[in-house]
Amino acid sequence: MTTIATITVSVDGFVTGPDDRPGQGLGVGGERLHNWVFGGPWTYDGEHRFDAMSGEDKAYYADLTGRIGAGIAGRGMYEAAGAWGGTNPFPGTLVVLTHRTDDAHDESFTFAGDLGDALRLAREAAGDKAVGIAGGADVIRQALAAGEVDELYLSTAPVVLGAGKPLFDGRLDLDLEPLAVHQSRWATHVRYAVLH
């Protein structure tokens, strides 16, 4: 069973700009991180459609999503995204990692109280496909530190944000192996194996 962590960072390593919150999921200026998802600049208020993704971005995303049977996301990401309007946007079951499982009434998602439970539920749901850990950064760090991540799909947006939530926090020392790269105007997507 392969476990894949996937996230988009700025060139200076932030997964959001400053002040990320519901309605501004990627923080001030952070929407530039996801230009590759929407085929170019977008706003929270304007129309933005996943089917605008094109070229190398689309090829990368198709490779990733084609491999994933179930996913895990942190509560912070789930809330910042407004629970994606109540509809799971990812392929297969999405397990939301939260310490407040009593609050979880949304039937579109599965909830787990710790990473071990989340991985167990997602691996059961993934069938013969991979589990994808979609963030936030804290969940990915926790899974990397636990040795539970086999591959890292890291998209780097061509922006230096200067502030925000960093992907790494200075406590991990890892050797990786690059397996593939896709580059577009809006991102350089690198697929890494995590060496154990």
Next chain:
Amino acid sequence: MTTIATITVSVDGFVTGPDDRPGQGLGVGGERLHNWVFGGPWTYDGEHRFDAMSGEDKAYYADLTGRIGAGIAGRGMYEAAGAWGGTNPFPGTLVVLTHRTDDAHDESFTFAGDLGDALRLAREAAGDKAVGIAGGADVIRQALAAGEVDELYLSTAPVVLGAGKPLFDGRLDLDLEPLAVHQSRWATHVRYAVLH
């Protein structure tokens, strides 16, 4: 006149591991940053030859060095590298940026007391080629902040270091445009335009 900044970072954005100093130029564990330069793992004591560079690393480096007519490096980098044994390893004139120009007696190098002078001297020496800013991180940040960098050649080594000197320090907000990518076992090299 094009000015190119070029440096190698870890996936978590460090240009050295901790405790970089003369004899251990890239800090503890930081030699992994430059595996791509030497065709694989190397040590400070062992033999390491630039002609071991191969494949995509060599193609990237040839593109870069073929464009550069003169370079700039910071004093810290110059000292950490032991003045490269007294021989300038870069193509063309290398201007060392230092506030201690009175100490500078090494005839292999040119010395300048501030970034403006260093750029002027390097641009005069570069002829119709580009000026390359080879680091350290502080010199690159200073040149980016001054709007003096047209392109960033950023090599990312497949390692998370956890500590060291960061390339960015949270004070720059920049939009970049990816222009090219080369990937090997030991690095993903991205050429960016800096948008002004």
